[in-house]
Amino acid sequence: MSGSTKPRRFTHARAVLSGSIGNTVEWYDWFVYANFALYFAGQFFPKGNPTAQLMNTAAVFAVGFLARPLGGWVLGRIADRRGRKFGLTLSVTMMSFSALLIAIAPTHQQAGYLGAALLLVARIMQGISVGGEYAASAAYLTEVSQQGRRGLGSSFQYVSVTIGQLLGLVVLMVLQAVMTEEQLTAWGWRIPFVIGAVAALVVFYLRRRMHETSAYVEEESHDAQMRRGTLREVWKHRRAAVLVFALTLGGGVAFYTYTTYLTKYLSNSVGLSKPDAARVMFIALCVFTVLLPLGGAISDKIGRRPVLIFFGVGTTLGTYPIMTSMQRWPSFGVALALAMLALTIVAGYSSVNACVKAELFPTGIRTVGVAIPYALAQAVFGGTAEYVALAFRDAGVENYFFFYVSACGLVSLVTYLLMPETRTAALSRAERELQSSGKETVA
Numbered sequence: 001m002s003g004s005t006k007p008r009r010f011t012h013a014r015a016v017l018s019g020s021i022g023n024t025v026e027w028y029d030w031f032v033y034a035n036f037a038l039y040f041a042g043q044f045f046p047k048g049n050p051t052a053q054l055m056n057t058a059a060v061f062a063v064g065f066l067a068r069p070l071g072g073w074v075l076g077r078i079a080d081r082r083g084r085k086f087g088l089t090l091s092v093t094m095m096s097f098s099a100l101l102i103a104i105a106p107t108h109q110q111a112g113y114l115g116a117a118l119l120l121v122a123r124i125m126q127g128i129s130v131g132g133e134y135a136a137s138a139a140y141l142t143e144v145s146q147q148g149r150r151g152l153g154s155s156f157q158y159v160s161v162t163i164g165q166l167l168g169l170v171v172l173m174v175l176q177a178v179m180t181e182e183q184l185t186a187w188g189w190r191i192p193f194v195i196g197a198v199a200a201l202v203v204f205y206l207r208r209r210m211h212e213t214s215a216y217v218e219e220e221s222h223d224a225q226m227r228r229g230t231l232r233e234v235w236k237h238r239r240a241a242v243l244v245f246a247l248t249l250g251g252g253v254a255f256y257t258y259t260t261y262l263t264k265y266l267s268n269s270v271g272l273s274k275p276d277a278a279r280v281m282f283i284a285l286c287v288f289t290v291l292l293p294l295g296g297a298i299s300d301k302i303g304r305r306p307v308l309i310f311f312g313v314g315t316t317l318g319t320y321p322i323m324t325s326m327q328r329w330p331s332f333g334v335a336l337a338l339a340m341l342a343l344t345i346v347a348g349y350s351s352v353n354a355c356v357k358a359e360l361f362p363t364g365i366r367t368v369g370v371a372i373p374y375a376l377a378q379a380v381f382g383g384t385a386e387y388v389a390l391a392f393r394d395a396g397v398e399n400y401f402f403f404y405v406s407a408c409g410l411v412s413l414v415t416y417l418l419m420p421e422t423r424t425a426a427l428s429r430a431e432r433e434l435q436s437s438g439k440e441t442v443a
Contacts, residue, residue: 020160022092022203023137027164029099029196030064030130033123034260034386035168038267038274039181040189043107044116060116060123065375065383067127072371073231075132079367084140087367089207091133096200098125103193135371138354143363145355148300151423154355155296161350162289165259168192169282176275233365234372240360243419245373247308247356250412251349252382254315257405258342259285261386265323269398271330280332284339288347295351303423304356305416311348312413318345319409320402349412359422381408 071091079087105118137157145153171192179188234241259281266277299307322338361369385405392401 020141020156022088022207023133023157023160024164024167025196025199025203026092026095026130026133027161028167029095029164029193029200030126031165031260032099032168032171032192032196033064033102033126035165035172035263035278036189036192038264039184042185043109043189044105044119059387060120063120064123064127064130065379067124068131068375068379068383069372071128071131071133072135072375073131073368074128076135076368076371079132079136079139080365084136084143084367085207085211087132087136088140089204091129091136092200092203092207094125094129095133096197096204098122098129099193099200100197101125103190103197131371131375132367134374135357135367135369138358138370139366142355142358143366149297150355150359151296151299151304151352152293153296154358155292155351157354158350159289159292162259162285162292166282166285166289169278169285171195173275173278173282176278181274231368234369237361237365237369241369241373243360243415244357244370245377246415247353247412247419248374248377249381250312250315250409251346251353252378253385253405253408254311254319254346255350256382256385257319257389258339258346259288261389262339262342264386265389266326266335269393270326270335272332272335276332277335280336280339283336284343287340288343288350291344291347292351295347296355299352299355299423303421304352304359305419305421307348307352308356308416309348309413311345312409312416314345314348315409316406316413318342319405320399323402324399356422359425 075087075091078090099122101118101122105122106115108115134157137160138154141154141157142150175184175188175191263277263281266272266280267274270277272280295307318341322342326335326338357370357374358366388404389398389401392398392404
């Protein structure tokens with residue numbers, strides 16, 4: 001029996017690894033825009049106030065989030081009707097093309113607002129890609145993980161997301177070390193987008209070799225093709241969709257505050273140098289990556305809700321003191337310690353959010369059911385977090401943003417307190433039959 005268990009566990013682990021590698025490159029391309037915005041902000045918009053230029057690039061960043069609901073609907077429907085593998089392969093193809101488009105976009109000095117227009121188109125494409133990628137990846141990683149280990153297996157979605165961001169930071173730090181700031185501002189910022197475009201092509205090949213999940217194959221053989229991935233079916237599970245929106249709201253704002261905006265905050269508001277700000281984020285994100293599987297494994301033992309509640313309480317009560325303390329004691333060590341504390345709190349959300357959302361929906365609409373409300377929440381709240389923060393800063397009331405993050409965390413905390421536990425949810429017909437027979441046996 002032990003001999004059969006090991007190969008099975010190896011198969012599950014290999015499937016999780018296959019699903020995660022592609023996710024890493026997708027999110028590298030997504031985050032590298034935010035990491036290098038400090039350098040190319042002045043290239044696509046007229047010279048002027050640096051904060052205004054950052055706000056323009058942040059607005060384009062937010063537009064990418066506005067496209068995510070469309071991507072969630074279109075690519076989510078495709079992933080539910082054609083398979084997780086097909087949806088994931090299509091999303092990485094779009095990401096590769098959009099990264100290449102940013103890499104070759106002309107500056108404002110070269111072609112006026114044409115470059116900004118291409119930047120906008122590329123970010124819309126990235127938004128559509130990521131809108132479908134998140135839910136398809138969440139469904140895939142949750143479905144290929146063993147029951148009882150779904151929290152651990154699906155936590156690798158955000159592990160891969162964070163590794164993608166770390167790779168972006170590595171590229172940033174390497175370029176900062178070998179190039180002058182003038183070179184980075186003039187043309188060096190294009191390099192990471194070229195890397196992303198090439199890496200996405202490699203992932204396209206890898207995803208073509210992925211196996212479809214057994215839960216999807218099983219559902220495909222039972223359900224009529226017309227029912228899968230439809231909005232009509234999603235509407236039947238609208239309570240689950242509302243839950244996904246509400247639990248994403250605080251998590252999305254906190255995640256993007258501490259993983260993308262914090263680099264700019266440390267540089268612009270705290271007073272650290274750009275290289276020091278990048279190093280703080282790199283070390284803190286390394287710690288965050290290690291915490292994610294731990295949070296997922298804990299949720300497999302005690303449930304998803306306690307882990308989410310830890311995040312909700314920490315974000316609601318901890319955001320203001322963490323952010324203001326960075327300004328009160330502006331040093332590398334303090335910034336690093338507080339960044340790690342903040343990301344420890346965020347790990348309570350990021351480690352389990354993929355599986356808890358996937359566990360709320362049946363297989364036939366699992367991808368589109370997660371994708372649409374998740375993408376809407378990210379478009380309205382997560383994607384605009386950086387822009388809101390910069391707007392408060394530009395108005396001279398930066399501290400108001402910290403209360404905003406806490407308020408969003410409070411909304412999600414209430415949701416976590418009221419929502420059902422999903423740890424034992426059956427994801428397939430086989431699991432439902434097994435649970436049913438178990439109950440009958442006990443009876």
